[in-house]
Amino acid sequence: MSVHRAKSARSPRTQARRAAFYDLDGTLVDLNLVHITLFVLANLGEWTNRLSYIAAFAARAPRLYLAEQQDRRKLNILMFEAFRGISRDRLVELGREYCQRVLIDHLYPKGIELIEANRRAGLEPVLVTGSPDWVIAPLAEYLNIADFSANRMVFSRGRATGRLREPIMATAEKAVWCEQYAAEHGMKLAECWGYADSQYDLPFLNALGHPVAVNPDRRLRATAMSRQWPIIHLEKNPGGGNVIADNVRRLVEA
């Protein structure tokens, strides 16, 4: 299980507990896995090394695009192959740096507000994301979130093999993980809330009693409207902004 716990799993008072499960990319933050990958590759070794890593990643772009169109799980597998050969220590260090320098600045303020309000209302926050654990761990610490689920990489002799450990956090696996988490913590999923932004998160949202579409893409918005799920917008400028310009700016920042 790709479960990370800062606290013990069970306590005497777990019976009455409820949780709010949050997807990360696009839901609480306006960045995604591509951005993390580029940041890491652009900060490895000498500049010649960086160029070779980024060139290799660029060459992989068509496959990534096709995978994104077909299967989010496949996308994750391909994306994490880019980290092959990088040492665990370096990834952990870069993950912390990325979190502090980039990720925290890109969190939606309204998202943090929502997490805290939910916490006050008795909904324990849990992150459920396809991002790597070495990025999510420092973020969870910053947000004071005890439990999270993230993708974990296989390391061999201290270096990333480019493979992911099962279960891979994408689509239905998120739902399965939530069910197991709820069972372990004495929660009823019907009483839990879930927040996600993409159509790929439908199984995850369907598993929860209170699904909420956050900054939904076109397809998820249509689904939310037809299933009568609440739709909220956490981004600073809902529906506005220039997507191309935003992506260029992020790449420059990386």
Place this chain on the structure above:
Amino acid sequence: MARPEAKLKELKSADLKHEIGARKDLIVTVNRRSERRLIAYGDDFLFEKLPVGTRVVYPPPPLEQLADPDQAIRYALLHPENADPLFSQLNPNLRVTIAIDDISLPLPPMRRPDIRERLLNQVLQTLSDYGVDDVHLIVATSLHRRMTEAEIRRMVGEKAFKQFWPDRLYNFDAENRAELAMMGKTDHGEEVWLSKRAADSDLLIYLNINLVPMDGGHKSVAVGLSPYASLRHHHNPTTLRDSHSYMDPNHSALHRSADRMGRVINSQLNVFTLETAVNNNMYGGMLDFLHKNEDRFTDWDHVRLKGFQFTMRNLSDDLRRQMLRNYAAPYGMTGIWAGETEAVHRKALAKVFQQYAVPVKGQADILIVGVPFICPYNVNSIMNPVLVQCTGLGYLFNMYRGKPLVREGGTIIVTHPLRDEFHPEHHPSYIEFFHRCLAQTTDAIELADQFEHEFARNPTYIHMYRYGNAYHGVHPFYMWYWGEPARQHCARVIAAGCEEPEVAARLGWEAADSLDEAIAMATSEQGRSASITYLHLPPLVIADVE
């Protein structure tokens, strides 16, 4: 007794002189030769034969509108009730807040220029003439959804919008704790909270539209600019059960509570109220046949009705709703008063009753009401089942003074398709309320005890209320409480033309496929001699029941 059609006279406003008692033919008894009657049915209208002997209560014809509304506004500002003229209260150092009724009034939204635009332009011009710069405009939404930019622009007009939006023209936010001020408590222990900007102002001006008598007065400020902490004192089952009716402020515990709160506010703030009354001219042009007695329908009226029904029944849901949302009513202003809240409200109320009141003798065993496509809480949105309940049992049942139109233990027949449809962005908490809370109980007291606080403090619903366009999480509870007097009074509610019986069952109602079946169900219990009254809407009518 049946009245021969030949003796029915054409309703001509010039003959009626708009005096209560001088109106004729507003109460019609159906006989064998009577025409079928139009009954509102969601986005459509039923055109049904009613049983012989059914009493139909028609709305009075529209009062004459003011010939020059702008001139009337100027006159009101210069000759206020129990207050100095607005200009004499002004100086350049003044901090002024103008609060405005939101999109829930009037219904349907009126043609431009909206009365609020006219009022604003005059008031802002006066403020400008006297050098008052520190002016904020707040849309008094209370726990209603935030109005969109386009809706506000349409309501206040281009001039005010360009000058004030968005920094000094905005929606009230009842969940922004930093922007709320505690004004004290009433002698009944009710906490009075208010918008901090309004509370800190030297002068609070309220611009109101009185569509029905429950609007206006102290309710405008004490409800429109207040958060949940204040509203919970009167928007609760106990208070609403003691309101007979909402349309009769003198006999409404809801209004008494709002009045107490308003007096606390007015004792600390300089409140200058502008109240307006509108006439009954809800449908004009191609739809003016909706105002007519069906016995006097011409061939042209029948053609238009058929055309309307054909269009409504053949359009997709989205197109049909879009078409109805685009309709703007040709309301005319019938009066404007300015000054001290209570003095102004007395005059406005008199005018409103002059427009709507119809004397009716005796109660009926069965009351038929048609729920239309619109209510105060679904403008540019969807009429969901909870709102159908609120409109049928909350508003239409309460269209009376004295006694309800239906006797205690009687039956109400509500015509509406009753579909399980909600707008996820406008009514998110309604969905959970309907599917989760009502599935457990329909008892208002139990609902309040078990769920109200949870919904009122739900972070997602609060987020959607503050940053989206959602009604507050607690709002569906208020809609349910709104129907409480009718639920206490009547033995049965039957949904006629109900498409989804499980929706009716969830509301605690019985379902009937058609109006005939609903009447048969009602008379099977009440007896074949049961008296039936049909409250004919649109437009609006208030029955003065003896």
